[in-house]
Amino acid sequence: MQIKFTLNHQPVTLEADPSMRAIDLLREHCGLTGPKEGCSTGECGACAVWINGVTRLSCLMLAAQLQGQSVVTVEGVNPDSPDTLHPVQEAFVNCGAVQCGYCTPGMIMTAAQLLACERTPSRERIREAISGNLCRCTGYHKIVDAVEAAAQAMDREIS
Amino acid sequence: MKTLSFIEDIGRRSPRFDAPDKARGKEKFASDLYPENLLWAGALRAGIPHGEIRSIIVDRALSMAGVHAVLTRKDVPGPNRQGFVYWDMPVLCGKKVRHAGDAVALVIAETREILAKALESIQVDISPLPVVDSIDAALSDQAPKVHDLTTGNLLKAATITKGDPAVLATCDILLEEYFSTPVQEHAYLETENGVARLDKEGILHLIVSTQAPFRDRLEIARALGLDPGKIHITAPYLGGGFGGKDGATVQCLLALAALHAKGRPVKMWWDREESMVAGYKRHAARMHYCLGAKKDGELVALKCEIDYDTGAYAHLGVEIMALGLEHAAGPYRIPNMEAKGRCIYTNNPIAGAFRGFGVAQVSFAFEGMMDRLALKLNMDPLALRRKNALIRGDKNCADITMTHSTGMAECLLRLADHYLWTDRGKWVAAAPRFKRRGVGISAVFNGMGYGHGLPDYAVAKVRLTQSGTIRVYNGVSDMGQGNASTFVQMAVEILCQDRENMELVQPDTDRTHPSGSSSAGRTTYTYGNALIKACTALRDKLCNRAALMLLMDDARGFAMVPGAVRHLATGKEISLAALAAIMHPEDRLCVADHLMVTTPEMPQGGEAFSLGFPHLIYPFAAHLARVEVDELTGGVCVKDYLAFTDGGRVLNPQTFEQQVQGAVAQGIGYALCEAVQTTQSLISTRDLSTYILPTSLDLPDIQSHCVETIEHSGPFGMKGIGEVGLNGPLPAIGSALIHAGLPMNRAPFTPERILAALQGQADKKKEPPCR
Numbered sequence: 001m002q003i004k005f006t007l008n009h010q011p012v013t014l015e016a017d018p019s020m021r022a023i024d025l026l027r028e029h030c031g032l033t034g035p036k037e038g039c040s041t042g043e044c045g046a047c048a049v050w051i052n053g054v055t056r057l058s059c060l061m062l063a064a065q066l067q068g069q070s071v072v073t074v075e076g077v078n079p080d081s082p083d084t085l086h087p088v089q090e091a092f093v094n095c096g097a098v099q100c101g102y103c104t105p106g107m108i109m110t111a112a113q114l115l116a117c118e119r120t121p122s123r124e125r126i127r128e129a130i131s132g133n134l135c136r137c138t139g140y141h142k143i144v145d146a147v148e149a150a151a152q153a154m155d156r157e158i159s
Numbered sequence: 160m161k162t163l164s165f166i167e168d169i170g171r172r173s174p175r176f177d178a179p180d181k182a183r184g185k186e187k188f189a190s191d192l193y194p195e196n197l198l199w200a201g202a203l204r205a206g207i208p209h210g211e212i213r214s215i216i217v218d219r220a221l222s223m224a225g226v227h228a229v230l231t232r233k234d235v236p237g238p239n240r241q242g243f244v245y246w247d248m249p250v251l252c253g254k255k256v257r258h259a260g261d262a263v264a265l266v267i268a269e270t271r272e273i274l275a276k277a278l279e280s281i282q283v284d285i286s287p288l289p290v291v292d293s294i295d296a297a298l299s300d301q302a303p304k305v306h307d308l309t310t311g312n313l314l315k316a317a318t319i320t321k322g323d324p325a326v327l328a329t330c331d332i333l334l335e336e337y338f339s340t341p342v343q344e345h346a347y348l349e350t351e352n353g354v355a356r357l358d359k360e361g362i363l364h365l366i367v368s369t370q371a372p373f374r375d376r377l378e379i380a381r382a383l384g385l386d387p388g389k390i391h392i393t394a395p396y397l398g399g400g401f402g403g404k405d406g407a408t409v410q411c412l413l414a415l416a417a418l419h420a421k422g423r424p425v426k427m428w429w430d431r432e433e434s435m436v437a438g439y440k441r442h443a444a445r446m447h448y449c450l451g452a453k454k455d456g457e458l459v460a461l462k463c464e465i466d467y468d469t470g471a472y473a474h475l476g477v478e479i480m481a482l483g484l485e486h487a488a489g490p491y492r493i494p495n496m497e498a499k500g501r502c503i504y505t506n507n508p509i510a511g512a513f514r515g516f517g518v519a520q521v522s523f524a525f526e527g528m529m530d531r532l533a534l535k536l537n538m539d540p541l542a543l544r545r546k547n548a549l550i551r552g553d554k555n556c557a558d559i560t561m562t563h564s565t566g567m568a569e570c571l572l573r574l575a576d577h578y579l580w581t582d583r584g585k586w587v588a589a590a591p592r593f594k595r596r597g598v599g600i601s602a603v604f605n606g607m608g609y610g611h612g613l614p615d616y617a618v619a620k621v622r623l624t625q626s627g628t629i630r631v632y633n634g635v636s637d638m639g640q641g642n643a644s645t646f647v648q649m650a651v652e653i654l655c656q657d658r659e660n661m662e663l664v665q666p667d668t669d670r671t672h673p674s675g676s677s678s679a680g681r682t683t684y685t686y687g688n689a690l691i692k693a694c695t696a697l698r699d700k701l702c703n704r705a706a707l708m709l710l711m712d713d714a715r716g717f718a719m720v721p722g723a724v725r726h727l728a729t730g731k732e733i734s735l736a737a738l739a740a741i742m743h744p745e746d747r748l749c750v751a752d753h754l755m756v757t758t759p760e761m762p763q764g765g766e767a768f769s770l771g772f773p774h775l776i777y778p779f780a781a782h783l784a785r786v787e788v789d790e791l792t793g794g795v796c797v798k799d800y801l802a803f804t805d806g807g808r809v810l811n812p813q814t815f816e817q818q819v820q821g822a823v824a825q826g827i828g829y830a831l832c833e834a835v836q837t838t839q840s841l842i843s844t845r846d847l848s849t850y851i852l853p854t855s856l857d858l859p860d861i862q863s864h865c866v867e868t869i870e871h872s873g874p875f876g877m878k879g880i881g882e883v884g885l886n887g888p889l890p891a892i893g894s895a896l897i898h899a900g901l902p903m904n905r906a907p908f909t910p911e912r913i914l915a916a917l918q919g920q921a922d923k924k925k926e927p928p929c930r
Contacts, residue, residue, distance in 0.1 A: 033191035034184025038348040038397070039431045043847035048347055074184035089182040093174045096813040099821060100639025101181025102398030106252040108182060127855040134847065136346055136399050137639045138817060139824030140855040 008076025349398020566805025
């Protein structure tokens with residue numbers, strides 16, 4: 001089946017089995033290995049991407065569901081200047097929120113979406129928002145720090 | 160990211176070298192590799208925990224379109240044996256299966272879908288044997304043997320003795336308790352995987368998520384009867400390891416598959432369920448402790464018996480037990496000890512290396528005894544620990560003299576001054592209705608390095624490249640702890656370069672040198688010591704070559720500056736690129752090695768262990784947990800957490816905090832919710848909705864402070880702290896509960912167990928008396 005969608009702000013048309021999982025389409029056919037597979041059952045959040053601006057788990061979606069949608073992976077999170085880091089990515093780096101880095105892309109997608117909706121979420125609110133993304137390395141402390149720092153940086157940019 | 164204009168030298172809170180690419184999603188983990196024309200390999204798991212294989216019928220699988228090969232024991236070319244010290248684990252089982260995750264057949268197919276169908280179509284006939292599902296079952300007289308040992312299912316027993324343990328009977332205070340700890344899953348987010356390919360020259364290339372690429376090469380060669388010189392392994396950044404990728408996971412299966420793939424690349428990637436069924440775990444332990452003390456709280460004697468369930472295969476079970484015995488009485492001055500250990504085979508999932516390596520278990524027991532002693536004596540539990548804490552010159556419980564950095568007392572002193580401790584009375588009293596609060600502490604340690612009997616060495620390599628950059632060849636896997644980034648920081652310190660001028664190569668058996676495994680808190684310590692020597696040699700060499708170029712008598716008066724070597728008196732400089740251009744490539748390279756010191760002392764009974772015992776250098780930590788118990792649900796919530804850690808000098812505060820916070824998080828999971836459940840040795844927790852990992856809502860902010868001793872043998876004065884942080888949370892939370900009137904002897908502290916304790920039901924299983 002022909003699948004047409006927008007991937008990281010570029011239109012793409014692919015020939016793919018519609019019953020293939022979206023994560024496999026992205027990783028194997030499109031070469032975007034930012035979305036990670038940690039559980040295959042929607043429990044870990046490592047495969048999170050944006051579908052029409054909303055965080056979704058690509059391991060629970062089929063390729064056919066991408067038809068006509070706008071898909072953004074961590075590789076496309078900063079479309080205006082792809083060579084620099086998105087404020088959330090920059091905060092993850094600077095605050096030490098990255099250890100093994102395997103949960104990082106999904107965590108960044110979730111966090112960036114939170115900050116797209118809320119300018120200055122509290123630590124508790126951040127913890128709630130990322131609670132569907134498992135991390136085994138950090139204990140989340142520095143991830144919460146990073147999201148808080150990114151919120152402040154983005155808030156400064158806006159105001 | 161903005162270019163940072165300062166030199167990110169030692170001691171600075173620098174962002175990690177690997178972080179930007181990981182945050183971009185650009186870093187390629189082994190699992191991100193999909194070489195062109197690849198095949199998929201997968202193993203058929205026994206599904207039965209103990210039995211004899213009667214037949215494996217593969218005809219249907221073989222006849223399926225897209226199936227390239229179906230391999231069984233008869234296709235394994237070598238001795239088919241994997242393992243560290245005990246080579247007891249088959250690559251593919253031929254006659255007998257010893258746990259449900261044993262591999263009995265290996266399929267190679269065009270796609271994952273075909274692979275799954277082919278695996279389903281294989282008919283395996285296994286005649287079940289009685290299941291050895293517990294330590295008791297394993298030790299009973301009628302127990303079937305998991306392996307053909309003359310000692311039954313007892314893999315190893317040992318007793319460590321210090322002083323005269325018989326004085327226990329004459330102590331003022333005598334306490335006796337039983338403790339047990341659960342099986343814990345590593346649960347790294349990147350499950351076990353790799354890709355392999357056999358090239359035209361007969362070289363087998365593997366890219367694997369592994370903590371020990373150099374050991375893997377030897378293991379694959381041994382198990383499959385291959386020439387290790389024809390095996391090339393690369394270890395990219397791992398998506399977590401924690402000990403679970405130290406040892407054979409996919410390596411031998413992948414290599415075997417590649418031998419049958421006609422030169423095509425083969426990928427094997429265990430899904431979460433396979434990782435849980437076939438992967439390694441933390442050993443369950445049961446511990447019987449008898450502690451004697453004087454009325455003033457001075458520790459006198461300990462007798463303890465510690466049993467570890469190693470599951471179907473030894474892995475590093477004996478060495479894990481050895482560390483349990485070595486640390487059995489805690490970081491305390493205790494003149495008399497008898498610690499008996501047994502490592503026991505069962506048909507349970509395989510237990511192996513896991514952060515905290517045998518010490519996480521005994522930490523619960525010895526700190527549990529300290530709290531019970533404090534209650535018995537009506538003594539402040541922190542004062543009791545400080546009174547007995549090891550200081551330099553003391554002999555620890557394994558009779559090893561503390562000749563290196565020993566910050567235990569200082570960690571406790573710092574903790575005693577912290578408001579989370581000093582304000583505890585007020586906080587506990589302010590508990591809301593139906594909540595009960597407690598504040599607990601723990602004092603823990605963890606021997607660093609391989610220990611006696613196994614040389615802990617590393618070989619570092621650093622190069623000035625043709626273009627004038629500095630390239631560090633890391634020989635020890637980075638499983639997420641940040642050692643590779645710290646190596647760059649060390650090279651930056653010595654060679655005075657900007658980070659932008661640095662390059663990093665990850666472990667590769669062709670390009671980097673054998674430097675041991677990423678484990679045992681040794682990674683940064685041992686390789687770092689070697690790297691300092693290599694970088695210093697390179698610096699001296701570059702100054703010398705600059706002197707030649709600038710027509711100076713010798714290298715005196717030269718110094719390295721970013722991008723160049725400068726003659727300080729004249730201000731003349733030569734750029735690194737210009738130096739590189741005149742130097743022979745072999746001259747632009749420095750290699751140096753380091754061997755960790757070991758103790759010449761051997762405790763009585765320690766000869767039983769051929770390797771991994773005892774240790775000389777120990778990091779220490781004191782932890783505090785503020786815990787709130789819901790009296791209606793039995794739920795336990797850690798409200799605040801605090802850790803003081805003695806890791807010698809801190810090379811990068813950010814990485815230091817990362818290690819502590821991550822270890823504490825894993826330790827809180829171990830204390831509250833993580834337990835691999837089995838029924839008749841079959842795992843029932845096969846996914847992340849039944850095996851519960853702490854989420855961001857389950858953990859508090861974790862305050863981490865360093866207590867900077869100086870470890871003179873370590874690179875820039877550091878020692879490894881990867882493990883010690885895991886040992887603190889279980890006893891600290893246990894301590895908080897006991898001081899809230901809820902003494903718990905079994906971990907994890909699930910709501911069911913807490914409710915039972917609230918209702919006054921003792922948390923003590925009837926256990927056999929002292930052996």
